[in-house]
Amino acid sequence: MTTLPKPRQPLLRTALPGPKTAEIMARDQQHLSTSYMRPYPFVPDHGEGVWLTDVDGNTMLDFFAGIAVSTTGHAHPHVVKAVGEQMTRFTHVCLTDYPQEITTSLAERLVAHIERPGEKWRVFFGNSGAEAVEAAVKLARNHTGRTHIISTLGSFHGRTYGAITLTGSKTKYKRGFGPLLPNVSHVPYPNPFRPPLGSTSETCGQAVLDHIELLFQTVIPADEVAAFIIEPMQGEGGYIVPPADFLPQLRELCDRHGILLIFDEVQAGMGRTGKMFSFQHFDVQPDIVTLAKGIASGLPISAMLARESVMTWPVGSHGSTFGGNPVAAAAAHATLDLLEGVEKHPGCGESLMENAREVGTYILAELRKMQSDFPFLGDVRGEGLFIGLEFVGPDGSPDGKLRDRASLEVFRRGLLNLDCGEAVIRISPPLILTREEAATGLQIMREALAAL
Ligand SMILES: Cc1ncc(COP(=O)(O)O)c(C=O)c1O
Incomplete structure (x- = not known):
């Protein structure tokens, strides 16, 4: 050619x-x-x-x-080579049933970007962003024994039933599809350019936190909330960066009420913002992270990462036939090589x-x-x-x-x-x-x- x-x-x-x-x-x-x-x-x-x-x-x-x-x-030649080589070895065996070195080492590489000293994280692999989100919500409910999930307006989390319920950007994603998942609420996203709840760009983070506390006093028992899911930088809703102090304060709020914090990094993650994960621009550490899109340069694979102390669901309770398939995992390794600089891209x-x-x-x-x-x-x-x-x-x-x-x-x-x-x-x-x-x-x- x-x-x-x-x-x-x-x-x-x-x-x-x-x-x-x-x-x-x-x-x-x-x-x-x-x-x-x-x-x-x-x-x-x-x-x-x-x-x-x-x-x-x-x-x-x-x-x-x-x-x-x-x-x-x-x-990209480095990705094409990695995919081609894996295709000649094996294409599928099913990660749910058998370990594969290529996905084991991929998990090791992903958690290395998230673990802080003294922490241990684990990985569940799926095929799409929505599947990673579904896994995150299932895990949060299973681990906490609580049912309620809080999400944000303007968010996008995918098209499956759980994910569209969490999505807060456009009604067209939901119209005609109900009933959706019960026990899901939405709060405004702290958008400094269009501050919600009568706030200003400086006070919008605090205004959203106050609003959540108000909901806890009036309509949502905080001790029934399993998780808060948020895009640390909002994608579909308008490429919005929240104020610097918002996510650390949200972390504190979640800790106060025993609520898990899920960061949906499907769109902003994997190096796009100049750090591996967009939340790393802020001094905050979540409990669960979802990844997809940019992880494998176009091959379908997603990941739900969770602290070891949170990933407590029992054997057989969740799985996927294709999730973490070795060809997509090879593409993810090659993508990580370039993101980390193990492999250089000219210019x-x-x-x-x-x-x-x-x-x-x-x-x-x-x-x-x-x-x-x-x-x-x-x-x-x-x-x-x-x-x-x-x-x-x-x-x-x-x-x-x-x-x-x-x-x-x-x-x-x-x-x-x-x-x-x-x-x-x-x-x-x-x-x-x-x-x-x-x-x-x-x-x-x-x-x-x-x-x-
Ligand atoms: C933040 C976020 N989460 C989840 C999804 C859903 O991903 P997928 O379309 O791969 O299911 C998207 C897709 O745009 C997204 O931007």
Whole structure:
């Protein structure tokens, strides 16, 4: 196979959608689930690094990484090699019944990033983020003997029954699907840009904590609450970073009431924010952590990590046929090699985590500069390559229509992007994005915003 020269700019050979794209999209509409969304006319054919080429030969710069999944970009040689080698050894045996060195060592590597001195953690492997969340909630109930779970508004935890119940971002995920899981409540997320409960950006964390205590006095007996689940940085809800003191104080509140603290790191975890887990930007340690998306560069695997003292469910009480399958585990090892810097990626410094931090800081600074030219960019926020761009109307309210137009203008110029929240574009590229490639994406964004 010939290696194509690495493109430095998007290359649009046809009008979008091209003829093959249009033809496949028409077939897709005929045969696939009516629930799938199709925000843009794009049908991938192959990818290399941060570039994806569609079936008509149009090459786009990928600023969304399949929703924060393609950590090492597309077809990374180190990942391809690891997957290929494992495929030639064995593809499946079933981790629920037999140990496999590749998953044992993966668990050892994951807990090494979380364990503090004197702590021991264990890992349960699944296939998707929702499965990791289900496992976390089942474990929390089983361990505590309590039933109630508290989640946050704006959250997204997945599409299975437990996970949609916990999700607090949009009613469309729940409409027509009830009855859902009983004993689940939602409290506001401390969003400094849109502070809830009449608070300010400085006081929003305390306001949410006070609100929880109020619920404990009035409607939810605290001693019936098994767990509080929260995204330490909220993804689907708008790429929101909470105030620095909020999570440590939430930890204290949970400890006071014997409640387990679950951090859902499915979207913000695995190096994306410049640290392995987004909660590590704050001085806080949870009881349970859920991981998926970026863990294996696109192969399906998820993990639920819990303190040993919490993972007390009995033998046979939980399992999965495919969970922790060895091919996905091989991809996860290769992804970790690059994240940790055991394997170097050219042009990305010592590790992909470091690269995410540096390139993310650069993008954030450049986008903040753009705010003076484009007053409708109400907020630019994030950490590392987990960046949200909120569009506002003249009165400061979220402007989802403007965001949709902006997102399409950006796409038309060859930059793949994705919305989130009410009026936010998320920037979640592969962590191999170089500064030069970031500059290309920023230039496209500037042109698209100027065209609005
Ligand atoms: C924070 C978070 N948790 C859970 C999920 C569900 O993951 P999956 O779609 O793999 O089930 C998502 C997906 O977007 C997510 O962002």
